Amino acid sequence: MRVTIELPETIVGDVLQLLDDEYEVFDERNPFDDAVKQLLVGALEARRKVAFTEEEVDALVAVMLQSALKGQNGTTFQTNQIYASATGNQWTKIEPSVRKSIGKRFRAAVEAHAKTADEGDAVITLLARNINNAAVYERSTIPRHELP
Known part of the structure; x- marks a missing residue:
């Protein structure tokens, strides 16, 4: 399908500059239409949400x-932060329903781990919920003289 749109000169100039920067010569091998198409595909891919199976979650x-x-002990974090640091991926790239599922399962995993932890083991504790209702956790170690 061919679509015709009117673009401001500044955008056309930016695309031409990108072509000039990316390719040594602007010629028929790197037409303007293909460059715009590649930029649109890249922008759409960057916004696409990722879904996970139950097993993947x-x-x-x-x-x-x-x-x-x-x-480290005393470190506080939210689910989105630990997701980003553990995976290197952006939390916002996940479908909202999957984010909720991850949050609930993470809390359940934290609680299950705390119940089976021994003295001196690291544990994660739910401290509070912030203004956005996101859980705030803290890492600590079970003291040698008390268990949860």
Whole structure:
């Protein structure tokens, strides 16, 4: 399908500059239409949300828990932060329903881990919820003289 749109000169200039920067010579091998198409495809891909299977969510939560347990005592974090540090991916790229599922499962995993932790083991504790209702966690170590 061919679509015709009117673009401001500044955008056309930016695309031409990009072509000039990316390719040594602007010629028929790198037409303007193809450059615009590649830019649009890249922009759409960057905004596309990622969905996960139940098994992938479970595996992801396990990775997040292990990452959180490796932190320093007193470190506070939110689920989105531990996801980003554990995976290197952006939290906003995940479907909202999957983000909620990850959050709930992470909390359940944190609580299950705390119940089986021994003295001296690292644990994660739910401290509070922020103004956006996001859970705020803290990493600590179970003292040698008390268990949860």
